[in-house]
Amino acid sequence: MVEKAPNFADPPTVEPLLSEGEIAARVSGLADEIAAVMPPDLQVVAILKGGFVFAADLIRALHRSGLRPRVDFMTLSSYRERKESDGRVDITRDLTDDVHGLDVLLVDDILESGHTVAFAR
Numbered sequence: 001m002v003e004k005a006p007n008f009a010d011p012p013t014v015e016p017l018l019s020e021g022e023i024a025a026r027v028s029g030l031a032d033e034i035a036a037v038m039p040p041d042l043q044v045v046a047i048l049k050g051g052f053v054f055a056a057d058l059i060r061a062l063h064r065s066g067l068r069p070r071v072d073f074m075t076l077s078s079y080r081e082r083k084e085s086d087g088r089v090d091i092t093r094d095l096t097d098d099v100h101g102l103d104v105l106l107v108d109d110i111l112e113s114g115h116t117v118a119f120a121r
Contacts, residue, residue: 024057031061034105040067043102045095047120048075050109058107069105072097078115089119 018026034042042062046055052073062069075093108117 027057028061031058031065034062035065035067038067038105039103042067042069043099043104044069044071045099045104045106045120046071046073047106047108047116048073048093051107054109055107070097074120076116076120087115089115
């Protein structure tokens with residue numbers, strides 16, 4: 001049996017919870033809060049892939065707040081092909097910069113189990 005292709009002519013209506021402006025304002029406020037307590041040469045480590053869009057917005061906002069963050073990336077996996085984490089985290093891309101002795105801000109997307117960010121820390 002051949003499945004019928006979905007009809008994209010009438011996409012479903014999605015009501016946003018927050019507007020683009022509201023999100024931008026919150027990211028800017030968060031950057032100001034971070035800038036108030038962190039040194040200007042802060043090291044930002046973005047956890048890929050989920051955190052990259054938010055990290056990019058936050059890093060730009062940190063620059064506007066007067067910081068000069070250095071940036072590096074890690075790719076971690078705790079789900080692999082499953083729908084739930086088993087608590088084991090694998091590094092699929094490690095940092096390229098040495099972060100020992102630096103003030104590091106970890107940026108990830110959704111904190112669910114906490115396994116990934118705890119492992120990255």
